[in-house]
Amino acid sequence: MLTILGRANSANVQKVMWTVHELGLEYDRKDLGGPHGGLDAEGYRALNPNGVIPTIIDGDIVVWESNAIIRYLTQKHDDGGLWPSDPGERACADMWMDWMQTTLTGPLVKVWFGFYRTPEKYHDKEQIALDIAELGRVYGLVDKALEGKAYIAGDQLTMGDIPIGLTLYRYFTIDIDRPALPNLEATYRRLTERPAYRDVVMTDYTSLKDTLIPGQAH
Numbered sequence: 264m265l266t267i268l269g270r271a272n273s274a275n276v277q278k279v280m281w282t283v284h285e286l287g288l289e290y291d292r293k294d295l296g297g298p299h300g301g302l303d304a305e306g307y308r309a310l311n312p313n314g315v316i317p318t319i320i321d322g323d324i325v326v327w328e329s330n331a332i333i334r335y336l337t338q339k340h341d342d343g344g345l346w347p348s349d350p351g352e353r354a355c356a357d358m359w360m361d362w363m364q365t366t367l368t369g370p371l372v373k374v375w376f377g378f379y380r381t382p383e384k385y386h387d388k389e390q391i392a393l394d395i396a397e398l399g400r401v402y403g404l405v406d407k408a409l410e411g412k413a414y415i416a417g418d419q420l421t422m423g424d425i426p427i428g429l430t431l432y433r434y435f436t437i438d439i440d441r442p443a444l445p446n447l448e449a450t451y452r453r454l455t456e457r458p459a460y461r462d463v464v465m466t467d468y469t470s471l472k473d474t475l476i477p478g479q480a481h
């Protein structure tokens with residue numbers, strides 16, 4: 264049985280959980296990280312030297328880095344589906360997975376931590392406005408890439424949609440200004456019709472609001 268290590272409300276764990284739900288795999292998920300701790304334990308560091316979640320164990324194979332896990336599981340279980348068999352289509356999916364980590368995550372984390380998770384009285388309003396604008400700008404790049412397509416690599420959902428798609432529920436539901444992103448919003452609406460997305464991603468995140476107090480350890 265596939266073991267998934269990581270707390271359920273971690274965005275990077277949710278990428279993996281969404282994938283396993285799409286694939287219909289049986290799994291055992293163990294809470295780790297956040298209030299559950301355990302990331303500094305010697306046994307966990309032997310599996311994942313970074314001490315972050317998620318990590319998966321599949322028989323003798325251990326994989327960490329959420330996008331690497333998505334690639335491993337989709338190639339193993341859904342070649343020609345979530346794992347595109349056409350090299351060009353797969354490269355497109357791959358590009359946007361890497362883009363999510365290298366380009367989207369920066370502004371996303373700034374808005375998420377600086378605006379949503381920090382209480383309003385500590386807000387740096389000017390900086391937040393700049394970060395929100397930058398986030399809208401980078402989502403605009405995906406919006407343009409989705410012109411004429413239902414999903415990022417074509418007409419079908421692929422692994423390439425999972426890292427960016429995961430972020431869309433929070434982006435389209437937090438109370439911030441967004442530019443017009445009609446193609447991205449249409450893809451997001453499609454995702455919200457998928458049971459796996461509804462079950463794993465569209466979950467209440469309000470317990471994370473205002474939980475970061477500047478200067479305090481968390």
Ligand SMILES: N[C@@H](CCC(=O)N[C@@H](CS)C(=O)NCC(=O)O)C(=O)O
Nearest residue numbers: 273274275296297315316317328329
């Ligand atoms: N690049 C890594 C990032 C992993 C990461 O930063 N995980 C966060 C949770 S989203 C973590 O372990 N935080 C510590 C904690 O939850 O205690 C990945 O994509 O898997």
